[in-house]
Structure formats: structure tokens, C-alpha cells
Amino acid sequence: MRYIIIGAGAVGGTVGGRLAQAGREVVLVARGRHLAALGEHGLRLRVPEGELTYRLPAVDGPGPLGELRADDVLVLAVKTQDTVAALETWAEVPVAGGGTAAERLPLVCLQNGVESGRLALRRFRQVYGVCVWLPSTFVEPGVVSAAGTPLTGILHLGRMPHGTGDTARRIAADLEAAHFEAPVVPDIDRWQYAKLLWNLGAAFEAVCGPAADEAAHALLARVRAEGEAVLDAAGIAHASAEEQRAARGDKVTLVPLDGAPGGGGSSWQSLARGTGTIEADYLNGEIVLLGRLHGVPTPLNELLQRLANRFARERRAAGSLPVAELERLAKEAVAAAH
Template sequence: MRYIIIGAGAVGGTIGARLHEGGHEVVLVARGAHLGALRADGLRFGTPQGTRTLRIRAVGGPTELTLRPDDVLVLAVKSQDTAAVLAEWAPRPVAGGGTAAERLPLVCAQNGVENERVALRLFREVLAMFVWMPSTHVAPGRVSANGTPVSGILRLGGYPSGNGGERAAAIAADLGGSGFSAPVDADVARWKYTKLLGNLGNALDAVAGRGPYGRGSADGRLEALYERVTAEGAAVLAAAGIPHDDPDELARTCGKALRLEPVEGEERTGSSSWQSLARGTGSIEADHLNGEIVLLARLHGAAAPLNEALQRLAGEFARAGRAPGSLTPAELDALAALAGL
């Protein structure tokens, strides 16, 4: 199989790099300065074991390559970009007849729970992937992954249900032989909803610098806000009847298989949302993380005021180009008051 990594940033770049090092054919899809650097100098890939330059084919989109029946599309863009990107890829012809949407499997290696549903409108075969991967898009052409002895935990399953059959098993085997823990799991949705709860604090990390990568707070309010936004999300999932587990227990479970170690010459930064603000992308995934909880609350008669506030605030930061961690004291006071702190 040939793996086409659509979105070769932190997650996609790490998956592509590891598959390439595992002996598999890989194509990286990127844009802008990142694409230019990949084409000119290759992918600079750093891990705790060292940094190396990988010469992997890089393209800007589906018009630059001929799709083959043995291709696997791995979608690793942010959720807010999913619909537009899939609209480009779905109608592209595949050698021998048919289109990508008709013939090729699409793996959603993304945060949130909406991407698979969006993909299934276009693609016949969609696979869901739970991603636990501490990685950073350091600079154009540079990606680092801090996990060891594996770079990430990637649980793969069918969508909307099932284990994904033989194709999922084959993909999981390739990933498992390329530096990942990659079991097939028919209950992957439960893992993804549990991770969604853990990701609700990404917006807070992005705007305030809270969390394992940030400065924390002297009075403990940021830590308390993180707990409140997660608890609010769990209450909404319960109201919607959606199975999930404790995100803290999920973190402990994943921590047993993957530990963080430094990559020489590189500093671990913040969450994926923090990285979006740092790169000035103009968008952020809060609409598909906190916004998912807000949507479910509205559908099921629950309340999610803190998630709604963080969704709105993170969006404002992205659109205005504000730096990560630049939340003002007044803005923090407003969030704390909303949470009753």
C-alpha cells in the first residue's frame, strides 16, 4: 500500500515519517512554506533517538499525482479544514477506473468526532483513528515527536461501527511495524469521545498558557477552569447518552505505553490549538472540540456555558492573530466568574 498523508504537520508528518522509515511508500501533502521546505530539503524529523532528514515525495494537492488502487488516504488536517480538503480529493480519478471517494479508504487521524461523519458523505470506506501522539510542527519542513518507545498510540476502527475489516487490519499492521502502538478496536468511538473530553482544555491552553506546557497559575484558577470545562463536557455526553471514560484515566493508560522524552535542540510547546495560534493560521479547532459539546448540549437540553465561552474566545484569538497565552486578567476574571470561581 502507498500512504498519502493529507496534512503533513505534527501528526501527519510523524505518521508519514515513521511509515517511510518502516519501508513503506509515502507521499506527503502540504502547502505554503512547509511544502517548499519539504521539496527543497526533505522532512527534518526529530525524536528522542535523534534528528534526521527524510527524503519523502511532497505534493501540494491531488492534481500532482496519479492515484492508484492500492493508495490509502490518511487525513491529518485540522477539523475545520476537513470539508474543503475532502472536496478536492473525493472526485479525483483512480487508475483503472472510479474515483477516490468510490475506491480508496480514508483514515481520519484527527481530533474530535465530526470528521468521520463529514467524510462518509463523500467516501464509501471511512476508518476512524484515535490519536495519542505528542508531536510538534516546529517550523516549515520540521516536525518532532517526543514519544518513546513508540511515537504514538493509534487505535483504528471502522466507521460508523465495526473493526474495519481486512483493510484496517493491514493498515494497523503497517503502523505497528513502524514505531506505533496500533491495535484495531471496534470500540474506537469510545476512545475518541474520551479524548474529546481531554481536548476541551486545548482552547484554555491556547489562550491562557495553562497546562503541561504552560505557566499554570499562582492562584489555581486556570487548573480549576480546566477541571470545570472537562466536567461540563462529561455531563453533556451523559445527557446525550454517549459512552465515554475518564480522560485522566485515559492519559494514565496511554502513559504506560508512551513516555515523553526531549528532542535535542527543540522545545516542547503547547497543544495543537496553541500551535495554531503560534503559527498564525487564522483558524483554530475549538469549533469542533468545545463546539461539539455546545452542539450536543443544544440538541439534548443540557447547558455548556464554559465550553461556549472558550469556543468563542479561541475563535476570536485566531481571527485577530493574538499570540497564544495572551489572555488578559479581565478575560480570565470573566471565565472564572462564569465557572463560579
């Protein structure tokens, strides 16, 4: 199989680089300065064993590839807010032997949240969801860092809306050969909703930086408690914290990397790169949506969603809001909701 990584940033670049290291055929899809750096210097992947460079085909879309191959796997690794544009770009690309990508090729949603898979199912027949547990960083064009060891990450994989199948198992086998654990599960949504609860802290980290004291951790716990209350009200099952800890164990331990940038997770990186957009509408915003549908107040998630979007729109510095100010705003938001 050939893996076409649509969005070769932190997660996509790490998976693409590791697959290439394992001898799999990989094409990277990127844009702007990142695409130029990939073309000029190759993908520079910083991992615990050192900096690895892979000179892989890098394109800005399907045009340079012509017809897609029948053994291609499309790996969607863009941020959720860019999903619709990516689906429109790739769905109608012809595949050798007849038909289109949407009709014939598997699409793997290697993304946070739960919305991308639903969007993909509107266009693609074969959609696979992934619960992404992959600490990685992309802030410099052409360079991706992943500090996990002995595994780079854990990627639960399953067909959407439910099921497994031979294709999922073949993809998982390739990932297993590439420094990942990739359990194939029939209920991928349970794992994705569990990860969604964890990702509710991404907006906090983006605007305030990592939680560094007891007050910050307490506020984050309240944010996630809102999320759990909403999922319970909506009747949405999710893997428990104990189940997640048992699955992860000590398989992904972060170590310092020479030359790797510091910072935070995916949302923090969006602000650090000044992209102008952020995923909060599909993380905290998913909880806000479900809360409104099921009558559960979600003032803290609504506040973080609004702040993250404002920071992205105004290109404000990542981590620049004092935690004390967020706490003040949180008290006001909770009081207003009641």
C-alpha cells in the same frame, strides 16, 4: 500500500516520517512554505533518537499524482475546519482500474474531535477513524517534532461508524512497525469521545498557555465536567479515564529534544503559526452543540470556543491571556448562564 498524508503537519508529518522509516511508501501533501521546505530539504523529523531526514514525494494536491493507485490509503490529517475542502479535492480523483477515490479507497481520519469522520462518510464509502494520542509539534516549515518514547504515539483505529476489517488490521500492522501502538477496535467512537473530553483543554492552553497552578487546573476540571455532563445527557458512551490510563500506561514518555521548539498542543500551534483558524468549533464547540441539543448549559466551553476563535481571527499571541482574566470571564459566563 502507499500512504498519502493529506496535511503533513505535526501529526501527519510524524506518522508519515515514521512510516517511511519503517519502509512504507509515503507521499506528503502540504502547502505554502511548508511544501517548499519539504521539497528543498526533505521532512526533518525530530525524535528521541535524533533528527531524521526523509526526502519523500511532496505535492500540493492530487494533480501531480495523476491517477491514484488501487493500493493507496488516504490519511486525512488536516485540521477539522479544513476537512470539507480536502474531501472535495480528493473525492473525485480517478483510481487506476476505474472508479474514484471516494468509491474505492480507504480514508483514515487522523484528526481530533468527532466531526471529520461524519463529514467523510458523506463522500467516502470506506472511512476509518483514529483516536490520536500523539504528542507532536509543527511550528517551523519542514520540521516536525515528536518527543514520545519508547512509542511515538498510540493510535486506536476502527472503521466508521463501527467495525474493524482486514484493511484496518493491515493499516494497524504498518503503524505497529513504525513506532506506534495501533489497537483495532470496533467502537472507535468511544475512544474519540474520550479524547474529545481531554481536548477541551486545548483552547485554554492556546489562549492562556499550559495550566500551571491549582486554580487553572480547577477551571479545566470544570470545563471537562461540562463535557461529561453533556455526553451523559446525550447518551454518548466514552472510554473512562481508567480505561485510557490502562491503555496508555507508560508507553509514551516525553523526553527533551535537541532543537525542538517549546510550546503546546495543536491549538496552541495554530496560534503560534498565525494560521488565522483554530479547531475550537469542533472541540469545545461540539460540547456546546450537544449541550444546546440536550438542554445542558455549557458556559465555560462556549467561552473558550469564543476566545480561541477571537485569538485566531485577530492573530493574537498564543498564551497571552492571563489566567486571572480568564477566571474573571468564566465567573461572568457562569453567572449569565444561570
